Structure formats: C-alpha cells, structure tokens
Amino acid sequence: MNSETKITVALDGTGGDNVDAKSVASAVRFALVLYPNIKIKVYGSQKLKVALAFEKVDSSRYEFIDAPECIPQDEDPRAVLEGYRTSAMRRVIEAVKDKEADVAVSSGGTGPLVSLSRHILGTIGGLRPALCAKLPAGPSKYSLMLDLGANASSNAKDLHDFAILGQTAYQCFYNVSKPRVCVLNVGSERNKGSALVKEARDLIEQDHSLNCYGFVEADKLFTDDADxxxxxxxxxxxxxxAAEGVASAFLNAQGMKKFFSKLARPEWLQPWQYNGSVLLGVDGLVIKSHASAGKEAVAVALVEAAKTAQLNLVETIKKQVQ
Amino acid sequence: MNSETKITVALDGTGGDNVDAKSVASAVRFALVLYPNIKIKVYGSQKLKVALAFEKVDSSRYEFIDAPECIPQDEDPRAVLEGYRTSAMRRVIEAVKDKEADVAVSSGGTGPLVSLSRHILGTIGGLRPALCAKLPAGPSKYSLMLDLGANASSNAKDLHDFAILGQTAYQCFYNVSKPRVCVLNVGSERNKGSALVKEARDLIEQDHSLNCYGFVEADKLFTDDADxxxxxxxxxxxxxxAAEGVASAFLNAQGMKKFFSKLARPEWLQPWQYNGSVLLGVDGLVIKSHASAGKEAVAVALVEAAKTAQLNLVETIKKQVQ
Incomplete structure (x- = not known):
C-alpha cells in the first residue's frame, strides 16, 4: 500500500475507563481531520450516534453501526468467548477478519481484547501474540517494547517469539534491517537476573536471524539503548x-509547577502515554488504545492505527515465519 | 534508643559504580555535619584515607580502617562467600555482627551484599530477606516497597514474608499500627495478574496480623494508594x-528545559533516588546505597542509616516473628 491508500478503521466505541460518547465522537472528528485518507466504522450505542451528529462529524467519512453491548474490563475469558456475540469489541475484530476494515481499535479490557483477537483472527505460525508499544527514546527515536500484558505469564520460548515479532515490527515501522534486540533485566551482566531472562537471552542469541544485544535495564527504556x-x-x-506514574507526578503538579513542568517536558517524551499498543502475532491488525491516558488517547490511537495499517505488518510477519 | 543515642555507622568505601575516594570523603564530611551524633568507621583504600585528610574531616568523628579489597559487582556468590576475607564489604557486615557498629552501609553489588549479610548475620525466624526502599508518596508521605532485588525469583510464601517485614518496618518508621499492605500487580481486580501475585494476595489476606489492601498498579507507586x-x-x-528512567529524562533535559524541570519537580518527589534500601530480614542492620544515584547518594544513605539505626528495627522484627 502507499500513503494514498484508503484505510478503514473499525472503532469500538464502548470500552475504556474514561471513554464517554462525547469524547469518542470528538476523537473521531479529530482523527478524520488529521488523516484525510481514513474512514471510520464506529461501533457503539445510540448515545454515541447522537454525539457524532452533535459534533458535526462529516457523515461521508464515517459509518455508525449500532452495537451497544460492552464487555466488562475483567470479564472471565470463557464468558468473553461464549457470550457477547453482538458486542462492539467482537464486531470490530470480526470486521478485520471479514476484510471490512483494515484495523480494529478498542480501549476495552486487555484480557477480552486479546482473547477475542486470538480466537477470531487466529495466531501466525504458532507465535505467542504480544502487545507492543512504541516508547520515545530521544528526538525522533523510538523503541518497541513487548509484551505489555497480553499474557499473564511467559516462558523463554514466548520471549523468543516476542523478539521475532518485535524485530519484524521494527523493520516495518523504521526500515532498519537488524534492530538491536534486548531482554529487559535487573542488570546488564550475563549472570544477572531470573532464570527466565537468562534462558530467553540464550534462545535469542542462538537465533541468527536476530541481532541480540544482551540485557537492558529499565532505567534505559527511554534512552535509545535498545530498539x-x-x-x-x-x-x-x-x-x-511505573514510568507513567512518575510522569504524572511531574505533570499533575499544581499551580506554577504545572506550568514549569509543561515547559520542562522534553518534546520527544510527549506522545508515549497516548500511542496505542499493537497486538502482534494475530492474523489481523488490532490496536489497544490506552484507556486511562484520557480523551486524546482514542484520537491518537486512531491515527496510529491508520498509519500502521499502511505498513503491511501482518503480511510481513507471515512471510517472516514461513 | 532515643535521638541522643550515639550511632556508629560502618561504611564500605570501596564499592559502587560512581564512587571514588574524593566523593566518599565528602559524603562522610557531609553526613557528620548533618548528624551530630554519628561516628563513622570508614573501610577503604589508602587513597580514601588521604582523601579524608584532604577534605579536613574531623578526625575525632571517624575511624579509618585499611581495607582496600573490593568485591566486583557481579562476582559469583560462592566466590563472594569463600574469598574476599578482608574486603571492605565483608568487614562492615562483620562490624555489625560483632556490635562494633550499629549499621553497615555499602554501595557495592546487591548480590554480594545480600549473600554476605545472610551468611554473616543470619536470617530472622526463617523469613526471606528483602531489600526495602522508601518511596515518596506525596508531601511528607512515604510508601515502603520490597523486594527490590535481594532475590532473583520469589514464591508466594516469600511475598508473604515481605509483607510481614514491610509492615514491621512501616510501624517502626512511621508509627502506624496497621499500614495498608498491597501486592504490586498489573490490575487492581482480584482476577488480574500472575499466579504468583494471586496466591500471595490470598496468603496475605489469610494472615490476620496484616492489613491486606489488595492489589496496586505501578502507576500508583507515588500516589499514597498503599503503605x-x-x-x-x-x-x-x-x-x-523505569521510574528513575523517566525522572532522568525530565531532569537531564538541556538548556532552559533543565531550569524549568528543576522548578517543576515536586519537592516531595526529590529524595527517592538517593535514599538507600534497607535489607530487612537479616539479624543486623545493612543499608544498600544506590550507587548510580551519584555523589549525594552515599551521604544520604549514611544519614538514613543513622536514622534507621535508632529505630530498633531488627529487634522489633525479631519480636514480631517469635
């Protein structure tokens, strides 16, 4: 695809802690303005339909689908798969499956979103799916970190899968053929850390398709020490x-401090709380919007979704593992 | 003990990434000025002896002990226990064991420090030792977090031990009888997270000597949501x-941004990178100074050590588990 390709985004307008109809509607309007070549299929309640009309969103650019059913954030995975047949979250993933949309966006619960995506879209080449986010690592520099919670626990083989998924995504996003792949650990020396990370590092080193760059510590997440x-x-x-917590402590300061903290924040550090996470390893593009990041988050996730949909990410991962 | 009690601190003057003789000497001078009732036994090289004389540190307030041997940060645990008989790190812990000092302070490697402390001092009541730090949680408010790396891996019983140690420490530090004990998790709902944290929460809830306050997420580490x-x-x-990494991204900004970030930083967030961590659960008081936090860190750790030594922390833990 090229940058002129029309992208259709399927948006779950029901999920998320801070998401109300009005803020979803203004996010849709914002994303349409920002990205002229996207169309949005909005799945949600009648209240959202009214809000979209009220916000005067260009009706030729979006389609409203009545799907008010919302899956609770921490619903039991079996109940998620067996019930909620008409939920907005299920329907946006089905839209991707059925090629009615290029990408699905939801700020609903991670558990339900991952369960449904794996179930409806299937996984690629037996790889373990993972949620992957872009972290700012300096002016115009980003790292990709994964997994961010698609799995409650992982073994070394899973971490090796994440390395493959992360490398492919990095290649697609930044056109770098051999990104530095690091395993997050409590120290950089080889003998440091848990059995899991040591074994994962060994597996990644032994895989010559990957450029293993050893361990990285968490204070180096934003310093361009790993791709x-x-x-x-x-x-x-x-x-x-934890990183968000500290950023908030700075940014939620009161009075003059709030003013200074806005001036102090490095521009490059700005977007990381807002970008959505991509669910890598499923056979279709699904973006998890960060619900607690506030109103801007849905709009930013929509734009990120549209950008990512142009990269042939899923097809590239499929080729990689064949 | 009361606040007039003379405290003797045994300082390992050899360890740490950023520690040189000059900065250790000025840390000693600073701590002696700040805390009139401490005496410091300084274990280190002749270079440190010269630096102490050069800094004109009051010679009646410190004692220099020639102990230049330094244990590498990531030395093998067996080598640590079997070799390095005359190392400064070993000797400061022995000084606590032999009641020649009230507290030992080292910015050497966590692995060697924990191994030696467990070996020389022994553990209390079969509890699993853990490194515990004070986190600022608002103006004049602190939380205690543990373990910070004394153990490479832990089971649910270990986390229950940490809850007991953390509660006792909180009682000693802040005179609160039933602090809110939380387990760090990826969500606050009961069904979220790994098997480890769920089992640990169950054990802590079943222990009626503890005030179990459920799960806490990492973005709430600095918000007074848990004690x-x-x-x-x-x-x-x-x-x-990870929290440090973001704070550094703010504070290492260049030019005007650096100026604004100093103004922006909430005062209460200031000290958390400098405070030492206490090794709880061993039969003697040992403080790990945070080596990478810079020159001020050793001085702050010395003062924290002296304050902690007045609290009868080890004796209180012993009583608690009897």
Whole structure:
C-alpha cells in the first residue's frame, strides 16, 4: 500500500475507563481531520450516534453501526468467548477478519481484547501474540517494547517469539534491517537476573536471524539503548505504568509547577502515554488504545492505527515465519 | 534508643559504580555535619584515607580502617562467600555482627551484599530477606516497597514474608499500627495478574496480623494508594528503575528545559533516588546505597542509616516473628 491508500478503521466505541460518547465522537472528528485518507466504522450505542451528529462529524467519512453491548474490563475469558456475540469489541475484530476494515481499535479490557483477537483472527505460525508499544527514546527515536500484558505469564520460548515479532515490527515501522534486540533485566551482566531472562537471552542469541544485544535495564527504556525490548507481559506492564506514574507526578503538579513542568517536558517524551499498543502475532491488525491516558488517547490511537495499517505488518510477519 | 543515642555507622568505601575516594570523603564530611551524633568507621583504600585528610574531616568523628579489597559487582556468590576475607564489604557486615557498629552501609553489588549479610548475620525466624526502599508518596508521605532485588525469583510464601517485614518496618518508621499492605500487580481486580501475585494476595489476606489492601498498579507507586508495596525482586527492581528512567529524562533535559524541570519537580518527589534500601530480614542492620544515584547518594544513605539505626528495627522484627 502507499500513503494514498484508503484505510478503514473499525472503532469500538464502548470500552475504556474514561471513554464517554462525547469524547469518542470528538476523537473521531479529530482523527478524520488529521488523516484525510481514513474512514471510520464506529461501533457503539445510540448515545454515541447522537454525539457524532452533535459534533458535526462529516457523515461521508464515517459509518455508525449500532452495537451497544460492552464487555466488562475483567470479564472471565470463557464468558468473553461464549457470550457477547453482538458486542462492539467482537464486531470490530470480526470486521478485520471479514476484510471490512483494515484495523480494529478498542480501549476495552486487555484480557477480552486479546482473547477475542486470538480466537477470531487466529495466531501466525504458532507465535505467542504480544502487545507492543512504541516508547520515545530521544528526538525522533523510538523503541518497541513487548509484551505489555497480553499474557499473564511467559516462558523463554514466548520471549523468543516476542523478539521475532518485535524485530519484524521494527523493520516495518523504521526500515532498519537488524534492530538491536534486548531482554529487559535487573542488570546488564550475563549472570544477572531470573532464570527466565537468562534462558530467553540464550534462545535469542542462538537465533541468527536476530541481532541480540544482551540485557537492558529499565532505567534505559527511554534512552535509545535498545530498539526492541523483550519482556514478559507482567514485567512490561509494571515497567510502563511505573514510568507513567512518575510522569504524572511531574505533570499533575499544581499551580506554577504545572506550568514549569509543561515547559520542562522534553518534546520527544510527549506522545508515549497516548500511542496505542499493537497486538502482534494475530492474523489481523488490532490496536489497544490506552484507556486511562484520557480523551486524546482514542484520537491518537486512531491515527496510529491508520498509519500502521499502511505498513503491511501482518503480511510481513507471515512471510517472516514461513 | 532515643535521638541522643550515639550511632556508629560502618561504611564500605570501596564499592559502587560512581564512587571514588574524593566523593566518599565528602559524603562522610557531609553526613557528620548533618548528624551530630554519628561516628563513622570508614573501610577503604589508602587513597580514601588521604582523601579524608584532604577534605579536613574531623578526625575525632571517624575511624579509618585499611581495607582496600573490593568485591566486583557481579562476582559469583560462592566466590563472594569463600574469598574476599578482608574486603571492605565483608568487614562492615562483620562490624555489625560483632556490635562494633550499629549499621553497615555499602554501595557495592546487591548480590554480594545480600549473600554476605545472610551468611554473616543470619536470617530472622526463617523469613526471606528483602531489600526495602522508601518511596515518596506525596508531601511528607512515604510508601515502603520490597523486594527490590535481594532475590532473583520469589514464591508466594516469600511475598508473604515481605509483607510481614514491610509492615514491621512501616510501624517502626512511621508509627502506624496497621499500614495498608498491597501486592504490586498489573490490575487492581482480584482476577488480574500472575499466579504468583494471586496466591500471595490470598496468603496475605489469610494472615490476620496484616492489613491486606489488595492489589496496586505501578502507576500508583507515588500516589499514597498503599503503605507497603510487596513484589518480587525482579519486578520491584524493574519498576523502580523505569521510574528513575523517566525522572532522568525530565531532569537531564538541556538548556532552559533543565531550569524549568528543576522548578517543576515536586519537592516531595526529590529524595527517592538517593535514599538507600534497607535489607530487612537479616539479624543486623545493612543499608544498600544506590550507587548510580551519584555523589549525594552515599551521604544520604549514611544519614538514613543513622536514622534507621535508632529505630530498633531488627529487634522489633525479631519480636514480631517469635
């Protein structure tokens, strides 16, 4: 695809902690303005339909589909798969499966989203799917970190899968053939850390299709010391949230401090809380929008989804593992 | 002990990435000025002896002991226990064991420090030792987080031990009888997370001597949502370093941004990178100074050590587990 390709984004307008109809509608409007070649299929409640009309969103650029059913964030995985047949989350993934959309976006619960995506789209080449985010690593520099919580626990073979997925994604996003793949650890020396990370590092080193760059510590997440940072979903999720916690402590300061913190924040550090995560390893493109990042998050995730949909990411991963 | 009690601190003057003789000497001088009732036994090289004289540190307040042998950060645990008989790290721990000092401070490697402390001092009541740090959680508010890397991996019983150690430490530090004990997790709902954290939460809930406050997420580490935050050493270490990484991205900004970031930083967030960690669960007081936090870190760790030594922490833990 080239940059003129029309992209259709299927948006789950029901999920997320901070998501209300009004903010979803303004996110849709914003994304359409920002990205002239996308069309959005919006799945949600009648309230959302009204909000879209109220926001005067260009009706030739979006399609509203009545799908008010919302899956609770922490619904039991079996209940997610067996029930909620008409939920907005299920339907956006089905739209990708049925080629009615190029990419699905949801800010609903990670558990339901991953379960449904694996179930409906299937996995690629037996790889373990993982949630992958772009972390800013300096002016115009990014790292990819995965897994961020698609899996509650992982073994070394899973981490090796994440390395393959992360490398392919990095190649697609940044056109770098051999990105530096690192395993997140509590030290950089070979004898440091848990049995899991040591075994994962060995597997990644033995795989000559990967450029293993050893261990990286969590204080180097934003410093361009690694291109692809591989970790289990528990650790990755904790690392990212700890980073967010500190950023918030700066940015939620009161009075003059709030003003100074806006001036102080390096521009390149700006977008990381807003970008969505891509679910890599399933046979279709699914973006998890970061619900707690606020109103801007859905709009940014829509734009990221459209950009990612132009990269042939899923097809490239398929070729890689064949 | 009361606040007039004389405290003797045994300082390992050899360890740490950023530690040179001059900065150790100025840290000693600074700590002596800040805390009139401490005496410091400084273990190190002749170079350090010269630096102490050069810095004109009051010679009645410190004692220099020639102990130039330094244990490499990532030395093999067996080699640490069998060799390095005259190392400064070993000798400061022996000084605590022999009641020649109230507390040992080292910025050497975590692995060697924990191995030697467990070996020389012994553990208390079969509890699993853990490294515990104070995290700022708002103006004049702190949380305690443990383990931060004393153990490469932990089971649920270990996390229960950490809860007991953390509660006792919180009681000693802040005179609160029933601190909120939380387990660090990727979500706050009961069904979220790894098998380890679910089992640990169950054990902590079943222990009626503890005030189990459920799960806490890593973006709430600095928000006063928990008093004691229990986690395995791998996750705790990653969480803290990720937080440091973001703080550094703010504070290492260049030019005007550096100026604004100093103004922006909430005062209460200041000290967390400098405070040492206490090794809880061994029969003697050992403080790990954070080597990479820079020159101020050793001085702050010395002061924290002196304050902690007045709290009868080890004796209180012993009583608790009897």
């Amino acid at each position: 692809v940072i591989v970790t289990d979903g528990f650790t990755g999720n904790v690392a990212l949230k | 004691v935050i229990v986690t395995d050493g791998f996750t705790g270490n990653v969480a803290l370093k």
